[in-house]
Amino acid sequence: MNSVVASKAKPVRSYIEVLKPRESGLHFLMGAIAALIASGGIIAAGGAFPFREFILAAIAIACGVPGCNGLTNYLDRDIDARMRRTCLRALPSKRIYPPEKSLPLIIALIVIGLTLAWVVNPWCFMFGVIGVIAAALWRKTSLEVFLGIVAGCVPVLIGWFAIRPVFDLQILSICLLVAVWIPLHVWSVMVAYRDDYRQAGLYYFPLDWEVNKSVKLLFGLSLLLYGGSIFVFFACHFHLFYLIVANILGILLVSACLRLLSSRSSKSAWQVYKLTAFPYLGIIFITMCLDVWLL
Numbered sequence: 472m473n474s475v476v477a478s479k480a481k482p483v484r485s486y487i488e489v490l491k492p493r494e495s496g497l498h499f500l501m502g503a504i505a506a507l508i509a510s511g512g513i514i515a516a517g518g519a520f521p522f523r524e525f526i527l528a529a530i531a532i533a534c535g536v537p538g539c540n541g542l543t544n545y546l547d548r549d550i551d552a553r554m555r556r557t558c559l560r561a562l563p564s565k566r567i568y569p570p571e572k573s574l575p576l577i578i579a580l581i582v583i584g585l586t587l588a589w590v591v592n593p594w595c596f597m598f599g600v601i602g603v604i605a606a607a608l609w610r611k612t613s614l615e616v617f618l619g620i621v622a623g624c625v626p627v628l629i630g631w632f633a634i635r636p637v638f639d640l641q642i643l644s645i646c647l648l649v650a651v652w653i654p655l656h657v658w659s660v661m662v663a664y665r666d667d668y669r670q671a672g673l674y675y676f677p678l679d680w681e682v683n684k685s686v687k688l689l690f691g692l693s694l695l696l697y698g699g700s701i702f703v704f705f706a707c708h709f710h711l712f713y714l715i716v717a718n719i720l721g722i723l724l725v726s727a728c729l730r731l732l733s734s735r736s737s738k739s740a741w742q743v744y745k746l747t748a749f750p751y752l753g754i755i756f757i758t759m760c761l762d763v764w765l766l
Contacts, residue, residue, distance in 0.1 A: 485561040489544050489573050490537035490580075497753055502532040502626030504760045505645065508707070509634035511763035521634055527591045528633030532626045535584025535599055539606035539622065541577035545570060546607065553671035556664050594632040598625050613675035619653045644706035648699045648755070655692040656747040662686065662731075663740035686731050689743065693728040697721035700755060713762040720751050 506525050514520060544551075544562060548570055552563035562570045581603055588595040602625035605618045624646045631642045658677055661668060662685050668678050677685045700717040703709070727746050731739040 482567070485566045486573060486576060488561045489541045489567065489577070491540040491544065492537070493748075495537040495540050497749055498536045498623065498626045499529075499532050500753060501623075501649070501756050502536070502630035503529050504756045505627040505630035505642070506634050507630075507760050508641070508645075508763050509631050512635065524591055524633045527587050528595065528630055531584045531587035531591065531595065531599065531633075532629055533584075534580045535588070535602065535629075536626055538577050538580030538584055539602055541573060542581065542603070542606045545573055545577060550671060550673070554664070554667050556667050588629060591629075591633045592636060594636050595629045598628045598632065601625060602629075615675075616654045616657050619657055620650045623649045623653045640706045644699075644703045645759075648696070648703055649752075651692060651696045651699050652747060652752055655689060655696055656744065656752075658685065658692075659689055659731075659740050659744040659747065662689065663737045663744055665737070682735050686728075686735050686740070689740075690725075690728040690732045693725045693743075697725055703759070707759070709759065709762045710766045712766055713758050716758040717755065720754060724751055 506528050510520055510525060544560065548560075548562040551557035551560055557563060561567050562573065567573050585596060585599045585603070588599040602622055605621040605625070608614065608618055627645055627649060628642070631645075661678060662682065665678060665682065665685075677688060680688075700721055701714075704714050704717060724743075724746060727739070727743045731743055
């Protein structure tokens with residue numbers, strides 16, 4: 472009996488894995504918090520919390536983001552199979568075979584996400600379509616980071632415009648923060664697994680740079696990201712609480728990049744990559760939400 476249950480659970484876990492739950496969870500958090508920040512402004516002005524728009528936007532993001540991540544995984548399966556870091560993923564390892572078996576779930580999630588985005592408002596639908604296009608084009612190429620910036624900002628924009636369809640300095644500052652974070656996050660893992668990428672036949676930027684130049688670039692981005700987090704403080708009129716947390720996280724990130732600058736090791740690059748994910752960006756967004764709603 473236990474073996475039957477395990478055999479059924481294994482494929483389910485494989486399909487969930489295709490949707491990149493950790494990455495999707497972070498982007499959902501970003502989008503939901505962007506909606507909560509926008510809602511905070513409405514509440515402060517004496518309005519009611521927009522439950523309908525918030526719930527619809529949250530579900531749209533919760534469906535659309537993993538759908539887009541699954542689409543990227545599906546399209547990149549051949550390249551992933553050539554890399555040691557990714558060859559054991561569900562599609563390249565053929566735990567789901569043929570890979571087309573994953574498409575109904577992926578397409579269904581994207582369609583549900585876009586439909587709900589349209590119900591919220593046309594702006595959210597437009598951003599959703601842009602996100603799907605970016606996911607479809609987001610292959611392991613020289614355009615990876617640019618398309619990643621687009622894809623990373625889409626959940627934030629959907630969450631914000633669902634509640635407050637106005638592009639102002641607040642949402643601009645948050646999107647700029649994400650836009651600087653994406654290359655630091657993506658390029659750090661590329662430096663960490665530089666040899667893995669190159670043996671798979673991938674030589675695009677920054678893989679075609681020497682390591683000493685790449686780590687200098689990452690250090691510069693960490694300073695820019697630190698500055699961007701402070702810009703958010705002024706643009707969004709946050710309180711001292713956010714400023715303290717942003718400074719602590721910024722110092723930790725810059726210190727990690729300084730260690731990488733000194734050692735130029737794959738281990739240090741991997742530590743930067745791990746730090747930039749939830750510990751940095753996740754906590755920054757949670758701090759924004761707490762600042763708006765508790766202070």
